[in-house]
Amino acid sequence: MDVVNQLQRQFIDYSASLHREGFLDDQFTQLQKLQDDNSPDFVVEVASLFFEDCEKLINNMARALEQQQGVDFKQVDASVHQLKGSSSSIGAMRVKDVCIAFRSFCEAQNRE
Amino acid sequence: MKLQMTFARYTERTAFERPLTSGVAYAVRVLHSEREQFEKHQGWTIKRMDTLEKNPVHKDDYNPDLFEPSPIQEEYAPVIFAQDIISHVISIDLLSGKEDRENVLRARKSGKGVLTAPFPLLKTNRLGVILTFAVYKRDLPSNATPNERIQATNGYLGGVFDVESLVEKLLQQLASKQKILVNVLDTTNQSYPVSMYGSNASDDGLELVSHLNFGDPFRKHEMRCRFKQKPPWPWLAITTSIGILVIALLVGHIFHATVNRIAKVEDDCHKMMELKKQAEAADVAKSQFLATVSHEIRTPMNGVLGMLHMLMDTDLDVTQLDYVRTAQASGKALVALINEVLDQAKIESGKLELEEVQFDLRAVLDDVLSLFSGKAQDKGVELAVFISDRVPEMLIGDPGRFRQIITNLMGNSIKFTEKGHIHVTVHLVEEVIDSIEVETEFSSNNTLSGFPVADRRQSWKGFRTFSQEGSIHPFSDSINIIVSVEDTGEGIPIEAQSRVFTPFMQVGPSISRTHGGTGIGLSISKCLVNLMKGEIGFVSIPKIGSTFTFTAVFTSGSSSSKEYKSQQINNQTNSVSSEFRGKRALVVDPRSVRAKVSRYHIQRLGIHVEVVSDWKQGLSSISRGSSAFNMVLIEQEVWDQDLNGSAHFIDNLEKIAITTPKVFLLSNSISSSRANTTTSGVCNLTVIPKPLRASMLAASLQRAMGDGNKGNPRNGEVPSLSLRNLLLGRKILIVDDNNVNLKVAAGALRKYGADVVSASRGMEAIELLTPPHRFDACFMDIQMPEMDGFEATRRIRDSEQNINDRIHFGELSVETYNNISNWHVPILAMTADVIQATHEACLRCGMDGYVSKPFEAEQLYREVSRFFH
Numbered sequence: 001m002d003v004v005n006q007l008q009r010q011f012i013d014y015s016a017s018l019h020r021e022g023f024l025d026d027q028f029t030q031l032q033k034l035q036d037d038n039s040p041d042f043v044v045e046v047a048s049l050f051f052e053d054c055e056k057l058i059n060n061m062a063r064a065l066e067q068q069q070g071v072d073f074k075q076v077d078a079s080v081h082q083l084k085g086s087s088s089s090i091g092a093m094r095v096k097d098v099c100i101a102f103r104s105f106c107e108a109q110n111r112e
Numbered sequence: 113m114k115l116q117m118t119f120a121r122y123t124e125r126t127a128f129e130r131p132l133t134s135g136v137a138y139a140v141r142v143l144h145s146e147r148e149q150f151e152k153h154q155g156w157t158i159k160r161m162d163t164l165e166k167n168p169v170h171k172d173d174y175n176p177d178l179f180e181p182s183p184i185q186e187e188y189a190p191v192i193f194a195q196d197i198i199s200h201v202i203s204i205d206l207l208s209g210k211e212d213r214e215n216v217l218r219a220r221k222s223g224k225g226v227l228t229a230p231f232p233l234l235k236t237n238r239l240g241v242i243l244t245f246a247v248y249k250r251d252l253p254s255n256a257t258p259n260e261r262i263q264a265t266n267g268y269l270g271g272v273f274d275v276e277s278l279v280e281k282l283l284q285q286l287a288s289k290q291k292i293l294v295n296v297l298d299t300t301n302q303s304y305p306v307s308m309y310g311s312n313a314s315d316d317g318l319e320l321v322s323h324l325n326f327g328d329p330f331r332k333h334e335m336r337c338r339f340k341q342k343p344p345w346p347w348l349a350i351t352t353s354i355g356i357l358v359i360a361l362l363v364g365h366i367f368h369a370t371v372n373r374i375a376k377v378e379d380d381c382h383k384m385m386e387l388k389k390q391a392e393a394a395d396v397a398k399s400q401f402l403a404t405v406s407h408e409i410r411t412p413m414n415g416v417l418g419m420l421h422m423l424m425d426t427d428l429d430v431t432q433l434d435y436v437r438t439a440q441a442s443g444k445a446l447v448a449l450i451n452e453v454l455d456q457a458k459i460e461s462g463k464l465e466l467e468e469v470q471f472d473l474r475a476v477l478d479d480v481l482s483l484f485s486g487k488a489q490d491k492g493v494e495l496a497v498f499i500s501d502r503v504p505e506m507l508i509g510d511p512g513r514f515r516q517i518i519t520n521l522m523g524n525s526i527k528f529t530e531k532g533h534i535h536v537t538v539h540l541v542e543e544v545i546d547s548i549e550v551e552t553e554f555s556s557n558n559t560l561s562g563f564p565v566a567d568r569r570q571s572w573k574g575f576r577t578f579s580q581e582g583s584i585h586p587f588s589d590s591i592n593i594i595v596s597v598e599d600t601g602e603g604i605p606i607e608a609q610s611r612v613f614t615p616f617m618q619v620g621p622s623i624s625r626t627h628g629g630t631g632i633g634l635s636i637s638k639c640l641v642n643l644m645k646g647e648i649g650f651v652s653i654p655k656i657g658s659t660f661t662f663t664a665v666f667t668s669g670s671s672s673s674k675e676y677k678s679q680q681i682n683n684q685t686n687s688v689s690s691e692f693r694g695k696r697a698l699v700v701d702p703r704s705v706r707a708k709v710s711r712y713h714i715q716r717l718g719i720h721v722e723v724v725s726d727w728k729q730g731l732s733s734i735s736r737g738s739s740a741f742n743m744v745l746i747e748q749e750v751w752d753q754d755l756n757g758s759a760h761f762i763d764n765l766e767k768i769a770i771t772t773p774k775v776f777l778l779s780n781s782i783s784s785s786r787a788n789t790t791t792s793g794v795c796n797l798t799v800i801p802k803p804l805r806a807s808m809l810a811a812s813l814q815r816a817m818g819d820g821n822k823g824n825p826r827n828g829e830v831p832s833l834s835l836r837n838l839l840l841g842r843k844i845l846i847v848d849d850n851n852v853n854l855k856v857a858a859g860a861l862r863k864y865g866a867d868v869v870s871a872s873r874g875m876e877a878i879e880l881l882t883p884p885h886r887f888d889a890c891f892m893d894i895q896m897p898e899m900d901g902f903e904a905t906r907r908i909r910d911s912e913q914n915i916n917d918r919i920h921f922g923e924l925s926v927e928t929y930n931n932i933s934n935w936h937v938p939i940l941a942m943t944a945d946v947i948q949a950t951h952e953a954c955l956r957c958g959m960d961g962y963v964s965k966p967f968e969a970e971q972l973y974r975e976v977s978r979f980f981h
Binding site: 005009027030031033034042045046049050052053078081082085086088089090091 | 759849850851852853855856857859860862863895897965966
């Protein structure tokens with residue numbers, strides 16, 4: 001039990017720090033609340049989906065940005081948009097913010 | 113000789129009968145023929161007196177023998193008898209003296225007494241008068257002729273009057289005192305009055321002239337009297353008259369002054385009337401101004417605010433939204449300012465009236481709490497409200513104004529407090545008076561948050577309601593409550609404390625810049641308190657904090673309000689509260705003041721509360737208790753302080769208690785509380801954010817203790833519960849190309865009890881939503897590849913329309929379509945960007961509304977409630 005307690009405590013601390021530093025926001029807490037006896041692994045499932053999605057999208061974006069011929073910003077933009085949506089649903093605030101910034105760069109067609 | 117002696121003796125003896133005469137003498141008529149014989153008989157010759165008259169000699173030199181014998185005359189009247197005093201006139205012929213002669217002749221002629229003019233008497237040379245009577249031989253009839261008389265004359269009797277001594281005798285009193293000067297004059301000859309008596313002092317001054325009648329009609333005598341001395345100044349008369357004059361002058365002066373004064377007062381009165389008219393006119397003008405300003409300024413302001421509100425609903429980018437929000441905030445601040453100023457003007461002109469309606473004090477405090485809870489949480493200041501049990505449920509008064517006062521005081525506290533707590537307490541005045549006597553030592557650490565505060569008793573020290581014990585009538589209907597707002601803020605500097613209630617007065621000129629506000633709030637509060645027949649006071653220690661206290665008088669609003677027993681049944685229409693009646697809760701909090709507040713709020717729900725101050729006690733209470741605790745509420749501070757102990761407690765809880773009570777954490781700020789929530793399945797730890805409010809508490813408790821209803825405790829306890837009502841059992845389609853979003857949205861809806869189906873493509877959605885179907889609603893993402901939300905919706909609507917028409921025209925039977933002839937499934941757009949989904953675009957394609965991604969409870973509720981009831 002002590003170990004469990006310890007782990008719990010660590011988890012609490014870690015979440016707290018994540019929240020504090022702005023990695024996570026309220027939405028994540030909402031997600032945690034959605035988890036109950038009916039869907040015991042809800043958070044885990046959502047997180048997994050998110051990571052899959054992220055991977056896919058980032059790969060897309062990387063490919064698009066690496067294009068020598070000319071970056072298709074629209075595509076990048078679309079990917080980023082997707083990423084933004086996902087991250088805001090899960091409560092990954094920082095990722096979302098980065099996406100927003102990314103999008104403006106896309107609009108400016110700024111490769112850097 | 114012998115006869116002479118007899119005569120003399122006789123006259124001597126009878127002299128008393130003739131007090132005024134000096135002497136009497138008798139002269140006999142002797143004709144010339146009888147002269148010789150007579151002279152021989154008498155023994156002397158008849159003498160004459162006129163030579164002596166011509167050469168009067170001094171008295172002492174009087175020698176009878178020096179008289180010459182009388183010359184031959186026709187007749188003679190020698191004196192033969194004389195009184196001793198005038199014995200010297202014996203043998204003198206009376207007819208020889210001028211005066212005597214005339215006298216004698218006249219006397220015998222008239223037969224009456226005759227007086228001479230005053231002349232110097234023979235011996236004494238004093239002024240004298242002789243009265244002569246003629247003695248007749250026989251009685252004559254009264255009409256006898258003078259000749260007959262002459263013939264019958266025997267002799268002549270004469271009396272000598274020494275006028276001086278006569279007058280002196282007569283006027284003895286007056287003359288002797290020498291105050292009155294008397295002059296007796298013979299005025300027979302008018303132009304030559306002969307003075308008989310008295311000095312010939314000049315007659316200045318007043319002279320009284322009176323006539324004397326000695327009996328001789330021939331002669332006139334008069335007496336002249338005058339004062340010897342000039343009459344003295346009539347001082348009395350002068351003084352009296354002067355006095356009267358002065359009095360008259362004074363009276364006149366008084367009169368004059370009175371008249372003047374009346375005139376002046378009347379004048380002033382007129383002026384006052386004028387001024388009064390002017391003042392009344394000014395007052396009327398002021399009221400008109402108030403009314404005009406009230407209306408004229410507020411109307412356009414409301415227009416501006418309304419327009420801004422509508423602008424917020426339109427399509428705006430982030431910058432524009434920011435600008436609009438700022439404008440709105442400014443507009444609202446301006447309206448608040450105008451209201452404040454108008455309030456002040458209304459109060460000054462005495463036009464402010466208080467309402468009298470029934471209201472629930474606790475509800476008002478709850479409202480104010482919710483107003484400030486956000487700000488307090490942001491600042492990290494603990495906000496707590498405590499209302500005593502003895503305050504009745506319903507009161508009659510003006511809730512709006514009461515709220516205004518409390519809002520003002522709490523607003524001030526929030527403005528100036530950065531740490532610690534703000535503690536609002538409401539008691540009955542009687543309670544406080546009772547406790548004053550029993551007041552325990554004021555420990556500076558026994559406060560809500562542990563920070564020191566200004567002693568609240570100082571703030572009501574000067575209140576009149578406490579000094580007069582008898583002023584509180586135990587039987588009257590009025591409820592006298594006392595409210596304190598205690599904070600641990602900056603405090604008010606000593607020099608500014610006296611001006612605190614002055615309108616437009618702020619502590620420093622920079623305050624309005626840093627904190628906003630006009631400084632009218634406290635003065636309006638003071639006026640409102642006075643209107644409520646209360647008093648307001650404060651105590652403030654710089655750097656420690658301030659406590660403001662005020663009293664107000666209300667009447668009780670319900671019949672059973674007088675009972676001491678608490679009536680804690682909160683009459684909220686929310687049926688949730690009845691769920692908790694009879695339950696038991698344990699509160700773990702070392703601070704008694706804070707625990708009191710927590711207990712108050714929990715008790716409002718009908719839950720029995722027990723307070724312990726640490727883990728050990730808590731465990732012992734639980735193990736000891738006869739009936740189980742349904743819930744344990746732990747103060748965050750306690751939890752944080754000793755995580756070990758708290759874990760230990762949680763473990764033991766399950767072991768000891770019969771039924772595991774739900775554990776709640778009472779926490780000040782949301783973010784840190786969320787971080788503490790563990791989601792391990794072992795313990796259920798829900799966080800209840802402070803400030804505690806009955807409604808929110810009930811919602812949190814219900815969520816935790818109800819069946820599987822773990823709601824979103826953010827701010828929408830009402831929406832969440834109602835959402836549940838709305839969405840329970842509904843079949844809802846969610847369309848989103850993003851798996852994550854899909855899952856999250858589905859999960860969110862499922863928590864409200866909806867039956868969720870997911871789709872990730874527009875085509876799928878169209879298929880699923882082609883009638884007939886059993887979907888109650890659809891949430892459609894807009895940005896999707898292949899086919900976006902708008903397109904999909906359009907197609908769905910088209911097909912719906914198609915089918916509707918065909919049913920209408922009878923081509924299709926309505927039974928096959930679930931007996932619905934008018935297919936229109938509510939489709940709500942889900943959007944992450946505000947830009948994309950404009951209201952118009954949604955409506956144009958047939959959507960019914962939009963919600964944002966991720967779901968926000970209030971917005972969701974708002975949209976969904978439009979077609980689910």
